[in-house]
Amino acid sequence: MSDQAILRITREIKQIQQGADLSLAVTHDDSDIRTVHALILGPPETPYQFGFFEVRRCRFNPNIYASGKVCFTWRGEPGEEWSSAQGLESILISIQSLLSNNPYENEPGYDKAHTAEDKEWKIRHENLRIAVIEPLELSLGILPYGSTSTIAEPASKGDEADEEDQILSENDKPVVDRFADLRKRRFLWYFDSYIQTIDAADSDISRKCKFQTMPFESPGNTMDGHFDYPELRRRVVLLREKIICETHNWLLEGIGVKEQELSIASNLQRQYEQIVEDLKRQKNFAVDLELADTNPFLWAFTYFGRPMSHLDGGIFRFKIYISPRFPEEQPRVFNR
Secondary structure (H helix, E strand, C coil), rough: CCCHHHHHHHHHHHHHHHCCCCCCEEEEEECCCEEEEEECCCCCCCCCCCCEECCCCCCCEECCCCCCCCCCCCCHHHHHHHCCCHHHHHHHHHHHHHHCCCCHCCCCCCCCCCCCCCHHHHHHHHHHHHHHHHHHHHCEECCHHHHHCCCCEHHHHHHHHHHHHHHCCCCEEECCCCCHHHHHHHHHHHHHHHHHHHHHCCCCCCCEEEEECCCCCCCCCCCCCCHHHHHHEEEEEHHHHHHHHHHHHHHHHHHHHCCCCCCHHHHHHHHHHHHHHHHHCCCCCEEEEEEECCCCCCEEEEEEECCCCCCCCEEEEEEEEEEEEECCCCCCCEEE
């Protein structure tokens, strides 16, 4: 590959990573920038809502195959060919556009299907099970029925990824889940939405009811299974508990890191001091920031609603948990 092509890939990856679109995430192999990994967030108000898609093992859509392949066109006309004017972001947005509110409109002859039996709940169920729950369970070492596997201690910076951040590739070999931290943070964001979806479906669909096979599905390229929303609820609630527990454990790790006088602790301490100094210099009295129990891995943040604004009179308190592996693991924020 030419240097120009590599520069273009590098530029486009950076543009997506620094862009404002939170529904797309990309990274690449450290040894080969041409191997790009992407995560697409399912659009809201669709059966794919807030799913984390690396499409590889289920017929989620007439144009998204169980093998992981994606079909953008079925006519094959010259005007539908890819051009060099299109980049990585446009390709990802095109894939995301297939995750529509009526997925089967992409399939010729089946674009008029509108019944829940034909589409909506089947996809919503597998969106939760496959695109949300299972990857997180693997990352957290959660085995079937809620038991927990023995997970190695988190790696320090520069170390290889842990078993907990691995998933299986098509040939059943473990590969790094490069989006494990992003999945955990976004899961906390969208937890209430997942529960609402489960509650809405649980009252309408019988447990263990088998999925209906769609006309365009074929052996080896299907979405097989049965409904079990009560089980999905149990797994979703357990995931939230495990992620919160993992987050709280950062504080204990942080105490050990601070006692060892490692650079991450002193760097965070200095960053905190600089931010506080800047707030004082700017005379910003709407924000109060302090370290909880002098632990640089837990920041207590308070925001006072500005007068004459829609937040006037409000006092908003948050806790910011910072991982000893920051910035590889991003901070997580909770109300306090």
